[in-house]
Amino acid sequence: MGVFSKTCEYGIRAVLYIAHRTTDGSRVGIKEIAAAVDTPESFLAKILQDLSRKGVIQSIKGPNGGFFLETPSLQRPLADIVKALDGDEVFSGCGMGLTQCSEKNPCPLHKEFKKVRNQLAHMMTTTTIGQFNKELLKGTLSLKK
Amino acid sequence: MGVFSKTCEYGIRAVLYIAHRTTDGSRVGIKEIAAAVDTPESFLAKILQDLSRKGVIQSIKGPNGGFFLETPSLQRPLADIVKALDGDEVFSGCGMGLTQCSEKNPCPLHKEFKKVRNQLAHMMTTTTIGQFNKELLKGTLSLKK
DNA sequence: TTAATAAAGGATAAAAAGGTCTTTATATAC
DNA sequence: GTATATAAAGACCTTTTTATCCTTTATTAA
Numbered sequence: 001m002g003v004f005s006k007t008c009e010y011g012i013r014a015v016l017y018i019a020h021r022t023t024d025g026s027r028v029g030i031k032e033i034a035a036a037v038d039t040p041e042s043f044l045a046k047i048l049q050d051l052s053r054k055g056v057i058q059s060i061k062g063p064n065g066g067f068f069l070e071t072p073s074l075q076r077p078l079a080d081i082v083k084a085l086d087g088d089e090v091f092s093g094c095g096m097g098l099t100q101c102s103e104k105n106p107c108p109l110h111k112e113f114k115k116v117r118n119q120l121a122h123m124m125t126t127t128t129i130g131q132f133n134k135e136l137l138k139g140t141l142s143l144k145k
Numbered sequence: 146m147g148v149f150s151k152t153c154e155y156g157i158r159a160v161l162y163i164a165h166r167t168t169d170g171s172r173v174g175i176k177e178i179a180a181a182v183d184t185p186e187s188f189l190a191k192i193l194q195d196l197s198r199k200g201v202i203q204s205i206k207g208p209n210g211g212f213f214l215e216t217p218s219l220q221r222p223l224a225d226i227v228k229a230l231d232g233d234e235v236f237s238g239c240g241m242g243l244t245q246c247s248e249k250n251p252c253p254l255h256k257e258f259k260k261v262r263n264q265l266a267h268m269m270t271t272t273t274i275g276q277f278n279k280e281l282l283k284g285t286l287s288l289k290k
Numbered sequence: 291t292t293a294a295t296a297a298a299g300g301a302t303a304a305a306a307a308g309g310t311c312t313t314t315a316t317a318t319a320c
Numbered sequence: 321g322t323a324t325a326t327a328a329a330g331a332c333c334t335t336t337t338t339a340t341c342c343t344t345t346a347t348t349a350a
Contacts, residue, residue, distance in 0.1 A: 001150055001231055001307095002238045003262075006338065009242030016253055029296070043339050049298060062347025063295045078254075086146055093147045097154030100290045108161055108277040108286045109223075109268075116265045117148075123257045132253040141253045145245045146337095151308065174326070188309045194328060207317025208325040 003120070008085040011047045013037035013143045015057060015081055018067050019074060019129050020136035027059075027066030038144035047085065054084045074130030082124060091121040148265070153230040156192045158182035158288045160202060160226055163212050164219060164274050165281035172204075172211030183289035192230065199229045219275030227269060236266040 002009065017036050021028045030048065034041035048067055052059045056076070059067045082090065094101035095113035103110075135141045147154065162181050166173045175193065179186040193212055197204045201221070204212045227235065239246035240258035248255075280286045 002234055002242060003148055003240060004242075005146055006242065009240075012254075013241050013243075013252075027296095031296095040339060042341070045297075046299095046339085052297085059297060060347075061295085061297045061345070063349065065296050065347065067297085089147055095148060095154075096158050096288075097147060097149075097151065098158075098287060098290055101287065105287050107158075107288065108281070109157075109272070112268045112272065116261065116268060119264060120261045123254075123261060127254070127257065136253070142243060142246065142250050143241075143252065145243055172326095185309060187311070190327075191309085191329095197327085204327060205317075206315070206325085206327045208319070210317065210326050212327085 003090060004082060005086050007047055008082055010039040010044055011051060011081050011085050012078060014044055014048060015129055016132055016136065017143055018057060019069050020133040022068040023133060027064065027068045029066045033067065036143065051084055056080055056084050074128065076129050077125040078127045078129060079124035091117060148235060149227060150231050152192055153227055155184040155189055156196060156226050156230045157223060159189055159193060160274055161277055161281065162288055163202060164214050165278040167213040168278060172213045174211040178212065181288065196229055201225055201229050219273065221274050222270040223272045223274060224269035236262060
């Protein structure tokens with residue numbers, strides 16, 4: 001088990017792919033996306049459908065349709081993808097699974113785990129969906145395997 | 146989904162409980178442990194059985210038997226519990242699920258995610274199983290709910 | 291208006307995680 | 321030895337996650 005679910009891993013990869021492939025208002029189809037980020041096509045379709053319903057990405061049906069990102073969407077943090085797919089437990093939950101864990105009623109790991117959580121949250125909220133576009137176009141960053 | 150699996154969350158809580166309850170060579174039974182850390186009893190039994198087989202904790206059957214920790218076990222890092230139950234993907238895996246992700250073939254998050262991972266790994270390898278015993282005895286730290 | 295295209299939606303299946311129960315093995319006390 | 325207490329082991333069951341497939345709906349273009 002990684003930090004994020006498979007659903008979320010696939011989602012992040014797909015959204016970053018869509019971001020750098022559609023800067024010009026064009027759209028990209030599920031087949032191409034799934035191949036490019038190496039995920040099961042119909043499972044990814046469900047995930048993108050979900051992200052589209054939640055407004056993280058945009059989509060249009062029919063010929064020349066597909067998935068794309070409106071310009072403002074490129075400024076959104078990656079954390080939005082995670083929250084949409086996995087919820088925000090990973091950013092706020094107790095490391096040992098205690099629901100009542102807090103400053104007043106801390107678990108043994110509370111203080112230290114909070115630092116890690118916060119660093120993860122900070123990283124995912126300051127990183128935007130669009131910020132890797134140049135490097136993805138250059139091919140210096142990978143989205144598959 | 147949190148950072149660790151339920152199995153692992155339960156395991157950590159149980160081991161810390163055993164640690165502070167058995168410093169004098171005594172043992173503690175599954176019933177008491179499960180109640181104290183608020184987990185399903187027979188599921189926790191499986192988890193402790195696994196940790197015992199792997200040498201993270203010790204156990205003895207029969208009357209006055211139960212789970213306990215040999216003195217050296219108290220010095221082991223919490224990371225050992227995580228590795229035994231969840232493997233070490235959480236400490237070393239790619240944030241986006243790429244198996245080939247590396248310095249030479251990095252995913253977009255590689256550099257930043259590595260910092261988070263390393264902080265988590267550092268925290269869990271420098272924290273020992275026995276280090277919370279005093280506070281647990283005092284009752285200033287919580288292991289349930 | 292029709293045909294083609296592509297995502298949305300729904301039903302289902304397979305695999306993994308989470309959880310329960312019963313039996314067996316082992317240690318202790320009498 | 322016998323009875324008893326306790327963890328180990330194994331067989332199950334349930335829920336969630338991961339995954340597939342088929343039908344419907346929306347859009348476009350001819």
